[in-house]
Amino acid sequence: MGVSTEFVTQITRCQRQLHAFILSMVWNPAEADDVLQETNLVLWEKAAEFDTDRPFLPWAMRFAQFQALAWLKRHRRQHQRLVFDDDLARLLADEAVTDEPVFEDRRLALASCLQKLPAEQRDLIARRYEPEGSVNAMAAAGGTTPKAVSDRLRRIRHALLQCIRRKLGEATA
Amino acid sequence: MTTDADLEGLFNRLADGLASEADERALAELLRESAEVRRAYREFVALHSALHWDYVAASGPELLQSPTVPAPPPGSSWRTGWFAAFGAGVLLAGAAAMALFLLRPVPPAAPEQSAYLTKPDAPKADTIAALLVDGVGAEFAPGRAPDGVRFGPGEYELVQGVVHLRFARGADMVLAAPARIEVADAQHTRLLSGKVRVVAPPAAKGFTIATRSADYVDLGTEFGLRVDAASGASDLYVFDGQVNVTDPQSGAVLPVTGGNSSRSVDGRAAPAPPLREGDFPTPGSIGLKRWEEYERRMREDRTLLAFYPFRRQADESVLANAFEGGGMDDGRIAGARWTTGRWPGKDALLFDRDTDFAQVTIPGEHQELTVAAWVKVERIDFVLNAILNSDGAEPGGVHFQLNRQGFVRGGVIVEGPFQDTFVGKPVPLGSWVHVASVISARTRSQQIYVNGSLARERRWQSDVTLKPGSCRVCNWLPDPKDKFRIRALRGQIDELAIWGRALPADEVGRLVEAGRPGLLWSKE
Numbered sequence: 001m002g003v004s005t006e007f008v009t010q011i012t013r014c015q016r017q018l019h020a021f022i023l024s025m026v027w028n029p030a031e032a033d034d035v036l037q038e039t040n041l042v043l044w045e046k047a048a049e050f051d052t053d054r055p056f057l058p059w060a061m062r063f064a065q066f067q068a069l070a071w072l073k074r075h076r077r078q079h080q081r082l083v084f085d086d087d088l089a090r091l092l093a094d095e096a097v098t099d100e101p102v103f104e105d106r107r108l109a110l111a112s113c114l115q116k117l118p119a120e121q122r123d124l125i126a127r128r129y130e131p132e133g134s135v136n137a138m139a140a141a142g143g144t145t146p147k148a149v150s151d152r153l154r155r156i157r158h159a160l161l162q163c164i165r166r167k168l169g170e171a172t173a
Numbered sequence: 174m175t176t177d178a179d180l181e182g183l184f185n186r187l188a189d190g191l192a193s194e195a196d197e198r199a200l201a202e203l204l205r206e207s208a209e210v211r212r213a214y215r216e217f218v219a220l221h222s223a224l225h226w227d228y229v230a231a232s233g234p235e236l237l238q239s240p241t242v243p244a245p246p247p248g249s250s251w252r253t254g255w256f257a258a259f260g261a262g263v264l265l266a267g268a269a270a271m272a273l274f275l276l277r278p279v280p281p282a283a284p285e286q287s288a289y290l291t292k293p294d295a296p297k298a299d300t301i302a303a304l305l306v307d308g309v310g311a312e313f314a315p316g317r318a319p320d321g322v323r324f325g326p327g328e329y330e331l332v333q334g335v336v337h338l339r340f341a342r343g344a345d346m347v348l349a350a351p352a353r354i355e356v357a358d359a360q361h362t363r364l365l366s367g368k369v370r371v372v373a374p375p376a377a378k379g380f381t382i383a384t385r386s387a388d389y390v391d392l393g394t395e396f397g398l399r400v401d402a403a404s405g406a407s408d409l410y411v412f413d414g415q416v417n418v419t420d421p422q423s424g425a426v427l428p429v430t431g432g433n434s435s436r437s438v439d440g441r442a443a444p445a446p447p448l449r450e451g452d453f454p455t456p457g458s459i460g461l462k463r464w465e466e467y468e469r470r471m472r473e474d475r476t477l478l479a480f481y482p483f484r485r486q487a488d489e490s491v492l493a494n495a496f497e498g499g500g501m502d503d504g505r506i507a508g509a510r511w512t513t514g515r516w517p518g519k520d521a522l523l524f525d526r527d528t529d530f531a532q533v534t535i536p537g538e539h540q541e542l543t544v545a546a547w548v549k550v551e552r553i554d555f556v557l558n559a560i561l562n563s564d565g566a567e568p569g570g571v572h573f574q575l576n577r578q579g580f581v582r583g584g585v586i587v588e589g590p591f592q593d594t595f596v597g598k599p600v601p602l603g604s605w606v607h608v609a610s611v612i613s614a615r616t617r618s619q620q621i622y623v624n625g626s627l628a629r630e631r632r633w634q635s636d637v638t639l640k641p642g643s644c645r646v647c648n649w650l651p652d653p654k655d656k657f658r659i660r661a662l663r664g665q666i667d668e669l670a671i672w673g674r675a676l677p678a679d680e681v682g683r684l685v686e687a688g689r690p691g692l693l694w695s696k697e
Contacts, residue, residue, distance in 0.1 A: 005442065008427055008435075008442045009442075011427065011428060012425045012426055012427040012428075012442075013425065015417075015426045015428060016222065016223070016226055016426075019222050019226060020215075020218055020219045020221075020222035020223070023218050023221060023222045023225075024214065024215065024218040027187050027188065027190075028190070029221065029222065029225035029226075030225075032222070032225075033378075033392065036428075037392055037414070037415045037428075037430070040415055040428040040430050041415070041430040041431065044429075044430045044433055083197050083198075083200055083201040083204070084201075088201070088204060088205060091211070092204070092211065092215075095208075095211055095212075095215065096215060099215060099219070103219070106216075106219060106223075107223055110220065110223050110224075111227075125224060125228075126228060128189075128224075129224045129225050129227075129228035130228055131378075131379065134189075134190065135189045135190065135191065136190070146189070146191055147191060149189075150185055150186065150189040150191055153185065153189065154181060154182065154185040157181070157185065157217070157220060157221075158181055160220060161181075161216060161217065161220060164216075164220070
């Protein structure tokens with residue numbers, strides 16, 4: 001196989017960040033999983049070409065960018081293709097790399113912020129993000145509209161984002 | 174001017190699949206124009222990704238570390254509906270069945286843990302996590318055995334043989350002895366020692382095997398995993414797709430993709446030893462292995478006239494007889510083509526044209542005769558459709574066929590009247606079926622069994638000696654005077670056995686059990 005320990009460490013470390021970048025282009029998390037899987041396949045194939053003297057994430061991010069664009073093309077997402085042309089995809093990928101120093105801190109902050117949510121809000125998040133969960137299914141189950149469910153989720157996500165920012169601010173203060 | 178609230182509204186609509194075309198156009202414009210919007214967008218998407226990752230992609234290894242896993246359930250009530258769903262392999266199609274197994278994440282218990290969210294409901298006493306689909310030579314340790322074919326939460330130890338389990342969300346696991354597993358639920362199992370092959374369809378995405386060194390999260394794929402009981406090292410070989418190797422302590426994820434392997438020792442990654450052929454048996458290989466053992470036993474039955482295992486020869490027109498000493502020769506194949514039978518690796522003949530047949534000769538005169546075959550009937554095109562018929566219609570000739578409704582019929586050609594005293598169910602189309610015709614001139618009767626159940630009984634009054642002679646399999650060399658001259662069967666056959674005695678019903682039943690395509694195969 002000929003894959004270095006360094007490569008294994010690096011690919012392990014950047015999984016979540018690659019997923020987040022891919023998700024910024026495909027929007028559906030389960031579909032982002034599929035694109036990440038395709039990206040990983042390419043990364044393993046290209047492992048021998050990886051130059052250990054250079055940073056890993058920008059190198060990997062480039063493949064994620066190509067895979068996400070190819071995926072949008074394959075799935076004929078006309079509108080998304082209008083949104084994400086080559087230039088914008090590249091810009092997003094380049095800027096995503098700059099988040100690397102804070103990405104893990106944000107994740108840990110989120111874990112703690114979730115704890116602070118009222119039980120009813122945590123339950124709503126759990127149902128939205130469980131396998132096969134969607135606002136449409138939740139609306140159908142709760143006798144309400146998808147928009148009403150999405151509005152409630154928006155408020156919770158807002159609270160989480162605020163909480164994460166506060167925590168990161170605390171850490172750097 | 175776009176406010177922060179407008180932006181968050183837009184991002185949320187995109188994330189929840191509610192965005193309009195106008196929203197998408199607006200996003201394109203905003204992202205291109207403003208670095209600040211792009212930063213806010215990245216922040217939002219990172220949250221969206223993290224919530225998905227923690228609730229779905231990362232499964233719950235902490236559940237598997239739970240020290241108190243209930244013992245396998247005692248003889249609990251029979252869950253027919255679940256059983257049927259497992260057998261069909263389409264569990265997810267049934268929303269009701271799905272709901273029973275749905276993982277309901279609960280709020281995080283400890284914020285610092287990586288996989289802090291997903292946790293199934295506590296296993297119920299009568300929960301079935303997996304069913305035994307097939308096995309060969311399987312022997313479990315006392316007290317660590319499944320309840321019949323049912324695997325509830327608990328520990329199991331396979332001391333001999335190979336078994337095939339199907340989990341409730343569709344993951345297949347082949348376990349080769351010696352091996353110990355601890356089943357938590359339909360998506361989580363701990364491999365304590367031994368070897369498993371896992372084949373997980375997309376519906377079972379997230380199927381997780383925990384080991385001492387790492388957790389292996391399947392993303393819809395096929396892989397082999399071996400745990401060395403002494404060192405605790407685990408070796409992963411991904412055959413297709415991707416498996417995420419997760420360190421339960423740090424939450425670090427190593428994705429390993431098709432064609433690659435990885436060893437984990439005490440949370441560290443290392444190169445795995447080379448894969449050896451046969452290390453991880455496939456589900457299909459179990460059935461074939463079971464059949465090969467059955468074939469060896471069959472060939473010891475000195476009352477056989479012939480046993481045709483339908484094994485493809487160098488000369489593909491030869492239907493080899495594997496039993497010597499019964500006075501019958503190899504058969505001859507005309508037109509029928511070789512294909513795959515009950516299991517991958519098991520040969521079969523496909524008959525799908527009017528001119529396709531195989532010819533065998535059953536020489537001599539007999540008082541008793543049994544003809545048994547495994548057939549898969551694809552379609553019924555004619556009034557009569559032969560399984561095995563003597564050429565023409567001479568007295569003493571034997572016929573074994575299906576009518577247009579799929580009912581078995583036939584017997585020996587006799588002078589004078591005969592009565593059908595019992596007619597059972599027809600042969601199902603499109604699945605493997607065992608059919609056996611038992612004829613006795615002594616009792617002047619014939620019984621035909623379908624999957625071991627009596628499906629027709631015929632009696633006659635006159636004396637007759639059985640003289641089958643030259644016969645066609647899945648076709649008939651017609652009597653020119655007959656009204657129904659074309660009797661070509663459309664389907665496959667992968668085993669044919671002929672005895673010079675009348676097999677009793679229980680012996681026919683044992684043949685069905687020994688040759689059944691899988692443990693979940695239905696006789697109905």
